[in-house]
Amino acid sequence: MKPKEEIWELRLYVAGNTAKSNAALTNLKKYCEEHLQGKYVIEVIDLLKQPQLAEGDQILAIPTLVKKVPEPIRKIIGDLSNEAKVLVGLNIRPVKKST
Amino acid sequence: MSTTRAKKKIVQPRKIEKSPTGISGLDEITEGGLPKGRPTLICGGAGCGKTLLSIEYIVRGILLYNEPGVIMVFEEKAEELAANVASLGFDLATLQQEKKVKIDYVHIDRSEIEETGEYDLDGLFIRLGYAIDSIGAKRVMLDTIENLFAGLQNEAIIRAELRRLLTWLKSKGVTAVITAEKGDGVLTRHGLEEYVSDCVILLDNRVSNQIATRLLRIVKYRGSLHGTNEYPFLIDEDGISVLPVTSLKLERNVSSERISTGIPSLDKMLGGKGFFRGSSILISGTAGTGKTSIAVHFANEAAKRKERCLYFAFEESPQQIIRNMRSININLNTHVESGLLQFHASRPTLNGLEMHLVAIHKKVKEFKPRVVVIDPITNLVSIGSVSEVKSMLIRLLDFLQQEQITVILTALTNSASYTEQTDEGVSSLVDAWMMVRDIEDNGERNRGMYIMKSRGMSHSNQVREFTISDAGLDLVDVFLGENGVLIGSARETQQLEEQKSLAVHSNAISRKDREIKRKETILHAKIASLREEFESLQEELNKTFVEDELRKDIIEKNRLQMTEKRHGIDNQKKKKQPTKL
Secondary structure, eight states, X not given: OOSSOOOEEEEEEEOSSOHHHHHHHHXXXXXXXXXXXXXXXXXXXXXXXXXXXXXXXXXXSBSEEEEEESSSOEEEESOOOOHHHHHHHHTOOOOOSOO | OHHHHHHHHOOOOOOOOEEOOOOBTHHHHTTSSEETTSEEEEEESTTSSHHHHHHHHHXXXXXXXXXXXXXEESSSOHHHHHHHHHTTTOOHHHHHHTTSEEEEEOXXXXXXXXXXXXXXXXXXXXXXXXXXXXXXXXXXEEETTTHHHHHOSOHHHHHHHHHHHHHHHHHHTOEEEEEEEOOSSSSSTTOGGGTOOXXXXXXXXXXXXXXXXXXXXXXXXXXXXOOOSEEEEEEETTEEEEOOOOOSOOOOOOOOOEEOOSOHHHHHHTTTTOEETTOEEEEEESTTSSHHHHHHHHHHHHHHTTOOEEEEESSSOHHHHXXXXXXXXXXXXXXXXXXXXXXXXXOGGGSOHHHHHHHHHHHHHHHOOSEEEEEOSGGGGGGSOHHHHHHHHHHHHHHHHHTTOEEEEEEEOOSSSOOSSOTTSOTTTSSEEEEEEEEEETTEEEEEEEEEEETTSOOOOSOEEEEEEXXXXXXXXXXXETTEEEOHHHHHHHHHHHHHXXXXXXXXXXXXXXXXXXXXXHHHHHHHHHHHHHHHHHHHHHHHHHHHHHHHHHHHHHHHHHHHHHHOSOHHHHHHHHHHO
16 A cells, blocks of 8 residues: 555647547546546646646647656557557556456 | 739749848759758768758758757757867857757667667657747757667668658748758668659769769759759868859849950050950960960059959969069069969869869958959869869859859960860860960070950950060061071061161152152252243233224224314214124
8 A cells, every 4th residue: 555645647739629628538437436536636628718828738649648647747649549559658557347 | 904804814824932041052952941841861872961951040040040959860969060170160059048049969779779679750749849839949850860770670660650650740841951861772771862852862972083072962842943063062161152153044244344464565456445344265276385375464454453362273382383474574463462462372183173263262252352363274184084174164154244253264284286176175264265386496485476366356466576575575577588487586686687777768768759859859950940931922922002093093983083183073973883894
């Protein structure tokens, strides 16, 4: 057991209400619920509304998921359809159904 | 009616709008600048000046045309970029504060990025769009956008997105410059030229004989005329200067003003007035024939006329020239101090031919001389082939004549093979060509000078002996003796000989004159005595004639008196008869 519970701070950058963004958000929520229950915060940033934020996180592709905490910073781009890749990217140990 | 309609149908082909770069020379080649509102691709190998060219486009756009610009870099960090161009006097930080420029540094770290599923590059679009809108940019620079290919894996998406990006930039109405690395056998490594079809500029940094030359070429420019050649360009403290060196037209103003060569006897050979202003003069000759001395005379004369003169020395240092010229009574130092004469000495191998040309251009533009001396052009062959040197000189002469600058070139010819052609093959280009030749005879060497050609003026066709003394240069008429042309000491001997015979001759003549004088006096005396004789004879004759007359009168009178005494009547009637008789 770790002394302190880690919180995953996740930021999802989208641009408007597109199919890809929606798919990404749905996928992300699903994985988090499954593997990080209660240990995550998701912030969705719509760049169409806040374009000035794109520079700070070096956003190029949409959608981009940025994991700021815990370190290291990782970015996952795309609609997050590949669960294994997302989990590796976010450094999440999948919760086994058996345990 | 029908004709007017037909006239209306002929629509003048609309010239595409251009966005001037402000880079000296580039606007001339592109006839006004880059296509406005369209993307331009700048490609080339590493270190050939792509980034600099695009930054100059942005910065000069701000400074000269007040068009804000966005710089999006994919390679260097914004601070590094600012530091790099600060050496050119571009203060990006201040411009950023003034909201004239916006620099966005796009960093892609492959190790940080995981790709899953579909995505697009809307983030980039939004960033760019935001940057453009925040300062109202008219110009955009993307350097080097191909780095996307290194950062992201899905090439298909990148290509699709790039295509979309370029269309989007067009719809935004900004003029974009996009740099790309040159690939093997293709213009860009990732085939960007497929997408950017309006204007493609290729930069090159070519090294031959260890000397590098930067070259620029416009590969294509849709909808516009443009220069098609490779143009050399220079990067120095003022940024890029491109040389549109071959002006395609042979049109220039000509002056019929004549300027003295500084050697009166040479002027005399040229119809007494010297060369035309703005003409090009070639002095060729073998080593040590005084080419430099003639050129210096010309420069000295120009300075005396209070005209500025620029002297490019490729062989001697200025101090050397000044010292050497003192020996022929020319003090160049005063002109250097008064600022009328400027020397520029450099080794030909200092840089490539094109760079020399660019350097000469710049100096001429700065100093604005009326006379330029290049001494000698021969040494330039050491850094290029004959044809290269020739093409460089053509462009140089072209430029100088456009500016109405008189140019003196000196060229060394090979003494072994005397040909009527200089090594550089420029003799046909110049307006006037003087040839100084060694004439070896009688155990001594003398200099002979010809004017091979001098366009547009009468000139002497004679060879003159050319002497260099403490007093300066002079041309002496050669002697055409029985054994041909006499020069040097032979000429002097001949001169003495002639003086001698002249004295003898004049002596003889004076003796004859005296003889004639004497004869004349005798004759005059004779004429006088004859005249007197004639006069006395005349008098004698007159005397008898008068006596006869008198006698006749008296006889007549006596007769009349006798008749009157005899008749005593009708005097009047009788009087008439004797008068009738």
